[in-house]
Amino acid sequence: MDADLLSDPFLGYSRLRERSPMVQVAFGGAGSPLWLVTRYEDVRAVLGDRAFVNSPANVPGLGLKDVRETTVRSMGVADEYAPYLLSTVLDADGEDHLRLRRLVARTFTPRRVQEMLPRVQEITGDLLDRLPVRDGVVDLVEHFAYPLPITVICELVGIPEEDRGLWREWGAALLRQDEPEGIGAAVAGIVDYVTELVGRRRAEPADDLLTALIRVHDEDGSALSGFELVTLVLALVLAGHQTTAHLIGNGLVALLDHPDQLKRLRADPSGLMPGAVHELMRWCGPVQSTRFRFAAEDVVIGGRILRKGSPVMASLVSANFDPRRFDEPHRFDITRQPDGRREAHLGFGHGLHYCLGAALARQEAEVAFTALLERHPHLSLAVPGDDLDRARMPGVWQLRSLPVRLTQE
Template identity: 65%
Template sequence: MSTSGIVGPVDMMDPGLLSDPFRGYSRIREQAPITRAVFAGASTPIWLVTRYDDVKTVLGDHRFVNNPANVPGTDAHNIREELIEARGVPREYAKYVLDSVLDADGADHIRLRRLVSRAFTARRVAELRPRVERITEDLLDRLPGLAEDGVADLIEGFAYPLPITVICELVGIPEEDRPQWRDWGRALVSLRPGALNEPLSRMVEHIHDLFERRRARPGDDLLTGLIRAHDEDGDRLSDTEMVTMVLTLVLAGHETTAHLIGNGTAALLTHPDQLAALRADPALAPRAVHELMRWCGPVQATRIRYAAEDVEFGETLVRRGEPVMAVLVSANYDPRRFDDPDRLDITREPDGRREVHVGFGHGMHYCLGAALARQEGEVAFQALTRRFPGLRLAVPPEDLERQLLPASWRLARLPVRLGG
């Protein structure tokens, strides 16, 4: 195996890599297309795949599976299970974050995805647009009132409330419960041992309560649909799968979109030429969302996959059962696929529907809510630039505070001045 200058495995918690994954993973990509990496708390190193074509192979090839139990003829280590155990999560709750639609393969994945996919079709998302626009306008109406000394936090005041309101309405989470979900989501990204236990147990209890309420009073929402699938045919959806599906949809449905809006707004405000282009032509919004997902997307790497058989990447052999992580950020900055990849250019994509980047993934596990996330991003960026023509950062760009998490890119807050 050739590692072309990399000494030892990559530490996924390296402060330099966490603070600048764009340059960090690009350096790794150019030194070696595939290399070893380690997570604190995991007994087994993983392979990092960093180049665009190789990343698409890992994401779209049947030779890679999400569940190590589906690797034939070997007892592959479940790295995510080890990491969850290292964070002190009891086994009775770990199953709710380890056995979701995101972790399933083959027929199980298809079965679970079909139960909710109708809610995220292009047609259904298009029907939601007027409601997304109304929520957006209402939030922006309130934003000036949240400012202190002329400064508002766009993350708390806009980027989070928009997607969590949309996904909670779609799933069927009552309005009075939504602030609690925001707090739970914040707690779940903590790396402190034991920090997940209380929020996870409370979420599970809350979801069970929601199901009981919906059984008594059905609605036009995903909760009701899941209850119907479970009660009519328990083989289609188990009790644990039902709870896990709600947990996954609500958290995945607002966390990543919130940080797409936050990261994207910060990028536009630090690239005045791109901001001016979007203001001059709001129809560029679909292409802008694609480029912002490529240039500063919130998800930097995928969940760990496992080789179901021996697979060669150039001179490197990944053996059956070995864990592999596809690095989206290095693929999206790969000069073999993108001209001048470090440059932010909201006209880069030839049209708003054609997707070249891998910010939403690729293959069977392509993001279920991608169409909804794109739409929320389009509406958010168009409304922000229209409503607040004087919008600007309230701190120097280098002072923006980020949550330094592996495989993630997110702002802790985004202080802005709305104008004037």
């Protein structure tokens, strides 16, 4: 929560990285210190090595207490709802993780995502048509960057249109660590809502992912439990819109801050946009650190022996600015990955827990930037960059609002 680190994590975590490949830090209410892994190759190794597990229960022989429980309780989450945050597909390991991932993976394959392109373009165009502009200014987080991905993921999962505003409120509350009572209420609201929606959809099936998951559960509870069904929907909807929304917001600010790069992108959007989105994920990705992981055995990282059971967090922002991997990493360059397919950055993670919806997120961002820049050639920030309102939460880089001017003054 250091003010300088929150205001410029790119420089702050880079300083930590150059100090040491691993830094012992205190995080929230974790109780005991944990190790922050800072350098690209080490971060990639942690994310790809099965010697690191997401659940402390899967560290053999130690009976570890989950240090995250203290953090969750410190955020005001009631004991009955805490498991829904601590035991999702994001926290599962091994066969349990693969089982849950396979249930939804086909929805997010590149082919299926490509089939969704016309609908994503339609939603994007509709949102731009309806921007509530006042004196030439509009908040693009509230009226564009957020509604686009929440509409897409809710249509996929099966969240009714009239309920989507609730998810916006819950998602915003989860980012306010200084208001723990709001976090607890949001988690309870999400769990109770999804539980009720499962009952509704079971009575009235539809052509959506939720109905398909209910069918799996009802046909074979060992393939998907009722608890897992709720946590899967929770994880898909929250992860399926928050990251993309803030990639669009952060990315637009980065482009406006670099007019030379914006000019190049405007000149050749179809050729440069895929690579530009990858560079934006590296440069200003909204997720800057991973969830806790735990060493399931003694492991050597960065030349140091990490003892079995040690909690670890991988710093994505530090890795993505590591000069050992990226030439001039603090230089923003939309042509850094010219073919738009090679993914050197770790913004979407790596290994078994690589972001399930990465292809969809990239597509939504490409469509959003292309349409926005085409429609509004004179787009500019309506406030100084230093005055933008960002969430004060470690590990994320997210705008609460983004006022922009659509026309020349």
